[in-house]
Amino acid sequence: MNVVSISGACASGTCRAATPTSHRPLRWLAGAALALAAGTAQAQCSVSASGLVFSGYDVFSATHNDSSATITISCSEATGYSLALSSANGSPQQPLLSSSDDALDYRLHQDAARSLVWGEGSFSLSGNTDGTQEHTVYGRIPAGQNVRVGNYTNTITVTLEF
Template identity: 35%
Template sequence: MTKSLQLAALLLLNQLWASSTFALTCTVDSSVLSFGSFNPLTDNTVESTGTISVTCSESVFYTLSLSPGNSGSYSTRSMINSGNYLEYNLFIDAGYSQIWGDGTGGSYTVNGSFPAEGTENHTIYGIIPLFNQRDASVGVYSDTIAVTLTY
């Protein structure tokens, strides 16, 4: 009886040890946030949305941060087209009040958690303010933003 209890305890310890050796994995994917071809004669601001998806293998708390892109600044990001620049920014909220960045320079990060394995989507809200860019050239502008997932 003692041997079987010891064996059962050993098997249980082995299972606990084995389950703790599996690594938590998370991946991040994003859709392209596209403003299309810019036209400075547009009457309104130009807005667009994109999605960042986080998938994890088990329960986890995480933080999503975005780089400043070509401009090196969170207060005003810049897109480029053949040497011409166009100001824009990316936000956490549809009200454009919290700039999505790394938590520095007036920017914010997005925190998330999974109660179980799965995918969670986060919307990116982008805007091109037109009030000071009426002289910008028509065209397609681009920027490269790095997404960092910390868990």
């Protein structure tokens, strides 16, 4: 299993599959392992994400503040993967946008209707790609939160396992 993690609005990362090694292999086992490794192609995958940017939040508005971002998975050959998100502020199920004085509750959703919250049940998404696969993350700041004026931020870490 290989893991790639990225954080921030425009971060990206690349990971290559590692060849298994042993500290004290027998000579004939080492030779057999090298022969097998030489004949096996290893997938190369990368992950990138656009920033999830909300417009100005109006505490007097009865309308939710919605936004979306795209996570792009690219693999050199057919590869199964799982994708997970985690929040620096708050829990994965209840991330917070925070300023120096206050915090805004928001949610990350798997669907445009914003009915499937990331973090309810399994906080990951599985897929398979032999090229590029995009996943949209839908964000929502619920209306009716009484917060101070300020710049609110959070870091979401995207973890790709393949």
